[in-house]
Amino acid sequence: MTRVRFAPSRRLRGEVGAPPDKSISHRAALLAAMSVKPVRISNYLKAADTISTLNALRAVGALVEEHEDFVIVRGTGLREAREPGGPIDVGNAGTLMRLLPGWLAAQEGRIFVLDGDSSIRSRPVDRIAEPLALMGAQIEAKGGRFAPFVVYGTRLHAITYELPVASAQVKSCVLLAGVAADGTTSVVEPVASRDHTERMLAGAGVGVRREGLTVSVSRAGELDMQSLVVPGDLSSAAFMIAAAVLVKGSRLLVRDVGVNWTRSGFLRILERMGAIATGSLEDPSATVALCEPTSDIDVSAGPLVGTVVEPGEVPLAIDELPLVALLGCFAEGDTVVRGAQELRVKESDRIAGVVDGLRGLGATIEATADGFAVTGSGGLRGGVIDARGDHRMAMLGAVAGLASDEGVDVVGMEAAAVSYPGFAQDLSRLLA
Ligand code: S3P
Numbered sequence: 001m002t003r004v005r006f007a008p009s010r011r012l013r014g015e016v017g018a019p020p021d022k023s024i025s026h027r028a029a030l031l032a033a034m035s036v037k038p039v040r041i042s043n044y045l046k047a048a049d050t051i052s053t054l055n056a057l058r059a060v061g062a063l064v065e066e067h068e069d070f071v072i073v074r075g076t077g078l079r080e081a082r083e084p085g086g087p088i089d090v091g092n093a094g095t096l097m098r099l100l101p102g103w104l105a106a107q108e109g110r111i112f113v114l115d116g117d118s119s120i121r122s123r124p125v126d127r128i129a130e131p132l133a134l135m136g137a138q139i140e141a142k143g144g145r146f147a148p149f150v151v152y153g154t155r156l157h158a159i160t161y162e163l164p165v166a167s168a169q170v171k172s173c174v175l176l177a178g179v180a181a182d183g184t185t186s187v188v189e190p191v192a193s194r195d196h197t198e199r200m201l202a203g204a205g206v207g208v209r210r211e212g213l214t215v216s217v218s219r220a221g222e223l224d225m226q227s228l229v230v231p232g233d234l235s236s237a238a239f240m241i242a243a244a245v246l247v248k249g250s251r252l253l254v255r256d257v258g259v260n261w262t263r264s265g266f267l268r269i270l271e272r273m274g275a276i277a278t279g280s281l282e283d284p285s286a287t288v289a290l291c292e293p294t295s296d297i298d299v300s301a302g303p304l305v306g307t308v309v310e311p312g313e314v315p316l317a318i319d320e321l322p323l324v325a326l327l328g329c330f331a332e333g334d335t336v337v338r339g340a341q342e343l344r345v346k347e348s349d350r351i352a353g354v355v356d357g358l359r360g361l362g363a364t365i366e367a368t369a370d371g372f373a374v375t376g377s378g379g380l381r382g383g384v385i386d387a388r389g390d391h392r393m394a395m396l397g398a399v400a401g402l403a404s405d406e407g408v409d410v411v412g413m414e415a416a417a418v419s420y421p422g423f424a425q426d427l428s429r430l431l432a
Helices: 022-033 048-059 094-104 126-134 168-180 196-203 234-246 265-272 311-316 318-330 341-345 350-360 391-403 413-418 423-431
Strands: 003-006 013-017 039-042 063-066 070-074 111-115 138-142 146-152 160-162 184-188 208-211 214-218 251-258 276-278 294-300 334-337 364-368 371-375 383-386 408-411
Touching (some): 003 391, 022 039, 022 070, 022 094, 022 168, 048 070, 048 094, 048 413, 094 111, 094 126, 094 168, 126 168, 168 184, 168 214, 196 208, 234 265, 234 276, 265 276, 265 311, 311 318, 318 334, 341 350, 350 371, 350 383, 350 391, 413 423
Parallel strands (some): 013 251, 383 408
Antiparallel strands (some): 184 214, 364 371
16 A cells, blocks of 8 residues: 655645546446447546446447547447356446446346445445336345345336435436336436436437436437547546645646536535635536536635535535535634435445544544534644545545645555546646
């Protein structure tokens, strides 16, 4: 494991292009594999998670050419995925583990085994097994809940499914199964979550309807997926944005970041905390869009005040909530996150990791049943933080170090390669 020290820094200056969006890269490759025509995906994320997706798709019969700036996926068609010779390895990628079975469940008479790393083996799959079983497929998971698990493909029928938790991964799994099922499949969300799958399916010619918190897809013959350019990942850029907000004298321009409103909750939370991070964000009333809007984000350092993040906002900023806790340490007053119990089943238990990790650096922070509460003190001492094998925890520790009084040693910094392999290089360029 690599232990990397992030010393208190003077300021971040310059421009950075966010790495390609992980969620959109996974979906683009998957929908391309479900298509019959070749699809060119420009700016595909070349990181551990999304390489796992390309390899998983090869295992089920897609041909994938990797070029420097793009990939070409020649798919099998919607109902012609091949049964692989052995288990499909999803690595560390929860999105792959939850989305791929939606497609595989519709492969009549074929059997697929999925497995992954130790983190994946502790993340629940019963949440996709339940709706897929209602559609007629069968999933046998270890202890009923975990990988390795087996998907028995069959002819699926449409359902209307009320999601017990707000999860874009589960919603997407059901929608992908729904495209190949007989009839119209609907998913009802408790609160809105990221809608990349819906946008991309609509762009591929699928009948997609949205009414309030219900999204429905109609049966498709084949997908007509178009070539696309993946936008920058706001969830990765968020680490640079937070660093620029916290380190005095900083001024940063993040180029071409995806600002789909179902992903940009973090920027709205930042605004409430008094940070200056401006861009042209998407208006929620415009979400019939097929495309993924992008913007540059201009960020300056400045004083912060605490805020309360309510449950309805949580899915719109789910991966950035650890950064909200860090920002809360530097804010005046209390910062509270509610309704975020899903953080317990991410790449690590992010409530425990954030609370123990930041407390170890000098923060006043408490875990609650569904989130955390931070009392800001205007700064952070520093120390050592364990990434717990979680990419976002590693990058959180790095940003904490830059803004701290004494610096932070991050144990397990290599985890950042799961979503942002160029993180350390980008940071050192901005600090130079
Ligand atoms: C993702 C959805 C979120 C997020 C994850 C990626 C996606 O998970 O935390 O990093 O690409 O759909 P849930 O929807 O399960 O909360």
